[in-house]
Amino acid sequence: MNQPARERILDAAFRLFYAHGPRGVGVDTVIAESGVAKATLYKHFPRKDDLILAYLDRVDQAWFGQLRAAARAAGDDPRDQLVGMFDALASACRRDGYHGCAFINTAAESDPASDVHARTVEHKTVVRAWVTDLARRARARDPGRLARQLTLLLDGGLSAGVLDADPTTPAAAKAAARTLVETACRRS
């Protein structure tokens, strides 16, 4: 309660938007949940879309941070890091209230011409660029393609995690990643 209003709004929005999708949550609910006046919310976020974008920024920081942390934890070899980032997927799917990739979910309900959609594309692009860089350092034959394949697995895993509590799924994704990395980095 002692946090500044902006933070309280974002906290509530994060929780509610992720659980029900931005379109499934009314501004009034965010207000009630954050204990903030309506005028205050609209002062910080003039349109609901602004709040959604701020929400996506927060998701971006959190998820990208987890990916990098998982990669770093896997050691110094870039090939291990490419595989290790899939540990972030496993943790995410295990988390209570896991509901898939916030970006994909939000983009699904928004106009392809909207800012929200653009922000999603940007997020995925940044992540893939980072993976591409790792793949380059791992001396993959075609770093861009390997990065694309790994992010496909990642996004697929994020989607599958919602639909199926099967705990072996992230492990299968990780194993597939290892196979792809080894194949792409083998000096033949």
Place this chain on the structure above:
Amino acid sequence: MNQPARERILDAAFRLFYAHGPRGVGVDTVIAESGVAKATLYKHFPRKDDLILAYLDRVDQAWFGQLRAAARAAGDDPRDQLVGMFDALASACRRDGYHGCAFINTAAESDPASDVHARTVEHKTVVRAWVTDLARRARARDPGRLARQLTLLLDGGLSAGVLDADPTTPAAAKAAARTLVETACRRS
């Protein structure tokens, strides 16, 4: 206009729901687009959810049919079929107005305890069972795991196709599939 009312409703719902998400389309819009009376719609589909479920059934038939057709077109060898089904992904992403996996999109905006969510899980389960069967016939070491990995790639590709018009993505997915199939079916 001469089609029975039920078909006209479903046609309009299919188009509108896929483009904007079921939650993004009002019943009134479906009515206007299908040229049907409101009472008629509610006679065939007492709740909006019933219409959404019918929509998902139609999507299931269409997508699963395309997957099987693509696999069949790849020849008799089950390994080729496992790879060949990715041609359905490429066609789907190329299609105008492509908007990702209708099931994932719909599930993203619906309660995890809802019928809609359950139907999505069912769809993904049925597809994966079919892929598992193919993997078994391909003599994969662990058919269930290979099927899981391939469907992860498939779902990832469906998501990526919305966010990025990059035409090489489906090809990268297919290449990854080939690598995974070859690795899983190699008698070592």
Place this chain on the structure above:
DNA sequence: AAACTAACAGACAGGTCTGTCTGCTAGCAA
């Protein structure tokens, strides 16, 4: 003390949503 800022509380407008209900028309069967 005066002015300014941030925030709270909540009414309100104008629109959209789902779902119900009343009436009307047309074809078909007994």
Place this chain on the structure above:
DNA sequence: TTGCTAGCAGACAGACCTGTCTGTTAGTTT
């Protein structure tokens, strides 16, 4: 003719949506 079914047209209720606006309270700066 009588009754049944399928459908069209559209009003209506009640809830919920975003965004605006008025007015009040408390703390800080000048």
